[in-house]
Amino acid sequence: MAATPTFTSYWLAETLRLREALWGPLEDASEVRQARAQGRGFSQKVLWRALLLGRREKIDLLIEKWTRGSKLALLGMLLAAILAGAATALGALGDGSRSVNVLLALVAMLGLNSLAFVFWLISFAIPNSNGTWLGEFWLWLTRKLARGPDAALAPRAFIEVLGRNNALRWVLGTISHGLWTTALLSMLLTLLAVLSARRYGFNWETTLLSADTFVSLTAFLGWLPSVLGFAVPPEAVVRASNGLQALPESAQALWSSWLIGCIVAYGLLPRALCLALGLILARKNLAAIDLDENLPGYAELRNRLAPVSEKTGIDSPATPGFQAQIQSHSHPSYEHNQPLLVGIELAPDTPWPPAGLPANAVDLGIIDTRAQRKELLDRLAHHTPKQLLMVCDAQQTPDRGTIALLADLGSLAGEAHVALHTHQAASPPYDTRTSAWQARLDSAGFNAEQVHVGLASALGWLAETGSDHSIIKDAHAQP
Secondary structure (H helix, E strand, C coil), rough: CCCCCCCHHHHHHHHHHHHHHHHCCCCCCCHHHHHHHCCCHHHHHHHHHHHHHHHHHCCHHHHHHHHHHHHHHHHHHHHHHHHHHHHHHHHHHHCCCCCCHHHHHHHHHHHHHHHHHHHHHHHHHHCCCCCCCHHHHHHHHHHHHHHHHHHCCCHHHHHHHHCCHHHHHHHCCCCCHHHHHHHHHHHHHHHHHHHCCCCCCCCCCCCCCCCCHHHHHHHHHHHHHHCCCCCCCCCHHHHHCCCCCCCCCHHHHHHHHHHHHHHHHHHHHHHHHHHHHHHHHHHHHHHCCCCCCCCCHHHHHHHHHHHHHHHHHCCCEECCCCCCCCCCCCCCCCCCCEEEEECCCCCCCCCCCCCCCCCCEEEEEEECHHHHHHHHHHHHHCCEEEEEEEEEEEEEEHHHHHHHHHHHHCCCEEEEEEECCCCCCCCCCCCCCHHHHHHHHCCCCCCHHEEECHHHHHHHHHHHHHHCCCCCCCCCCCC
16 A cells, blocks of 8 residues: 555445445454554554455456456446437438528527536535536446446445545536537537538527527627637628528638637536536545545544554354354465474473474474463564464364464464364374364364374374475575
């Protein structure tokens, strides 16, 4: 994760928060430990935890898939806008067989756009209204394209994150203005192409209104286009364009310029300016997005990610629904070529180190306390071993904390095996507790070859794997 969190980081964290709110909390002992080591503040630790869990649970892939779908939906809408703009221009002008009513053509090409633009302006006075129909349609379309049990979480989290800093209005507004700008640009280009290739006649027709009304209306609408350099028909040309008399080609060229100028001045230009404004404000609001630490799902993590003090002891028994998992990692190099041995919460009278320990193996001792666990995890995180043998007391009931520790340690080694040791000869090798250990370890991702019942086979594996590598001095051993 970058030093400065990106929008995707907040999006991933929100998606994970919604998922845990729906389906319950995830097992995250390893991720919390890594987040506490790498994050500096509580918010950054929450984002680190979300990043690690998101990769593990494939939530990041869910967001990537939705992002691809949203881009595909936007591309489809852009193509539709191009076609709609061209079709509107062609429909407004007709096939050239009869004169074009210039005012009806202008209304046909700008009417819907102007209505949508006015509603967007009014939406600023309406609470919880974005006023961007095309932007909201884009969101609806992306939901329809999404598939899978968690597919709805990505767009919902997207809306939640953007909505907390008023960025949603401007993001959707940018999409809406962009689509309208595309449609109007397509309309303008089509209009230019058709007017260049065909001869059209323009007029106005009325039963109730007078010629003076059209003269005033033409002059009023033509003022802004004239400022932009477009020609405006003079009063004499407007009065003569009543459809009762033929007009020279120069008069038709004036009407063409007036019509094009109105499309630019009252359609394309306002939309392009709003598109630029939307891009600026969207980027500004996106940059100001922060994590709301008081939201349910985040607030509960404070004691674990940024605790005032740490507790020691044994966690509650493991349950099938809350199971740690060993993670497979690619270690390009190993800090320890020597095999390592560690005892996990063994009984006080357990002989240690065990007899038959290979001479080249490094004994890390017996781990009992939370502080020792943390120290060992930090040590292996910085100095990755190639072989690690973890010895557990098979006479104890496997608890959640121990299984999670084994999974974390196993994730930090190239090869990790577990030995289920019993130091009392009277204990049968395959009892109920041994079966429980094997079941829990299997659920944690350890395969059958990685679990040894008794120390003999485990030490044999340690000696066999260790003999193939040169012996180096332990970086933490005393001279």
